[in-house]
Amino acid sequence: MMIREGDLALLYFGEGRHYIVRITRGSTYSFNEGIVRAEDLLGRCYGRTLRTHIGVEYKVMKPSLLDVVYGKFERRTQVIYPKDAALIALKAGVGPGSRVVEAGTGSGCLTAVLAYLVRPDGTIYTYEVRREFIEVARRNLRMLGLEEYVVFKEADVKSGIEERDVDAVVLDLAEPWAVLRHAYSSLRSGGVLACFLPTINQVERTVEEARRIGFVMIEAEEVLERKYKVRRGETRPELRMVGHTGYLVFARKP
Ligand SMILES: C[S@@+](CC[C@H](N)C(=O)[O-])C[C@H]1O[C@@H](n2cnc3c(N)ncnc32)[C@H](O)[C@@H]1O
Structure with missing residues (x-):
């Protein structure tokens, strides 16, 4: 499933280190693990492994209701x-x-x-x-x-x-x-x-x-x-x- 404008994404960096963000064009998200840009995620599929600007790996997942x-x-x-x-x-x-x-x-x-x-x-x-x-x-x-x-x-x-x-x-x-x-x-x-x-x-x-x-x-x-x-x-x-x-x-x- 592809990530589109306005979707929510769960960025998983490791146990106890995950963040839920709303993907809106032009936004940037800063974490201890580095910066993620909305454009890094838009059009990609949930399940992909990506890297922050300083090279820290994370996995993108679709968040659950909970x-x-x-x-x-x-x-x-x-x-x-x-x-x-x-x-x-x-x-x-x-x-x-x-x-x-x-x-x-x-x-x-x-x-x-x-x-x-x-x-x-x-x-x-x-x-x-x-x-x-x-x-x-x-x-x-x-x-x-x-x-x-x-x-x-x-x-x-x-x-x-x-x-x-x-x-x-x-x-x-x-x-x-x-x-x-x-x-x-x-x-x-x-x-x-x-x-x-x-x-x-x-x-x-x-x-x-x-x-x-x-x-x-x-x-x-x-x-x-x-x-x-x-x-x-x-x-x-x-x-x-x-x-x-x-x-x-x-x-x-x-
Ligand atoms: C504990 S909160 C409900 C939390 C909600 N179940 C949740 O999961 O987010 C109780 C709410 O009931 C509202 N409330 C209290 N008495 C009420 C009444 N007589 N009619 C309608 N709402 C009322 C309060 O203003 C409060 O917002």
């Missing part, structure tokens, strides 16, 4: 981590053609993951009260060409959800229990509610409210991710890990 969302997006809020985003997407059944309501948008990290999955004919309706975050998320989504799958709504989701018969409602905000009644009205039968909650007292309140409203198949869980240092005879967990992100609550409208 590389861009978690390596290149501007972050102005707490964001959903990949381990949680992955389970939310799977358990909420998000796929091509899905219609999903999300709140709040924040920096748009989860919005991007969901938008990527609903292509080519699904839509994410994302509610956010703060206009400045909508602009951040919009810029972030544009970076991946995903903006067209997202309807940004500057609104307080506690005041109501306009969409009906949606496949999933995904909530990442402080008081999800105040939105569950609207989520229930918005979901189709069999549609999934997914909530991300940083503290355990939020889990109790959310689950109690979900039960009261009539949601079924309610589950509360947490995803723990541990990375490993792999060397023959010495393989062991990494010394550091992300201790806590949040809890997840899933439920279904019967």
Whole structure:
């Protein structure tokens, strides 16, 4: 696949040394390893091995969704981590053609993951009260060409959800229990509610409210991710890990 104007490229210099750049004609990119010019890359294919102006070798790769969302997006809020985003997407059944309501948008990290999955004919309706975050998320989504799958709504989701018969409602905000009644009205039968909650007292309140409203198949869980240092005879967990992100609550409208 050929690199064209406006594309993103991952320049790999070695383990722990890679950079994601947007290729725009006339641009130069400076690293410890030397300077790369956009013209060195334009018209070349991903996978090529090239050299900086001081002769340091690098490999050009096409970045993945994960590389861009978690390596290149501007972050102005707490964001959903990949381990949680992955389970939310799977358990909420998000796929091509899905219609999903999300709140709040924040920096748009989860919005991007969901938008990527609903292509080519699904839509994410994302509610956010703060206009400045909508602009951040919009810029972030544009970076991946995903903006067209997202309807940004500057609104307080506690005041109501306009969409009906949606496949999933995904909530990442402080008081999800105040939105569950609207989520229930918005979901189709069999549609999934997914909530991300940083503290355990939020889990109790959310689950109690979900039960009261009539949601079924309610589950509360947490995803723990541990990375490993792999060397023959010495393989062991990494010394550091992300201790806590949040809890997840899933439920279904019967
Ligand atoms: C933790 S951030 C969401 C981060 C997002 N999931 C991401 O991955 O980038 C929570 C967002 O919810 C927004 N928010 C809080 N209450 C809201 C409400 N009632 N309606 C809409 N948005 C709300 C906040 O302004 C904030 O941007």
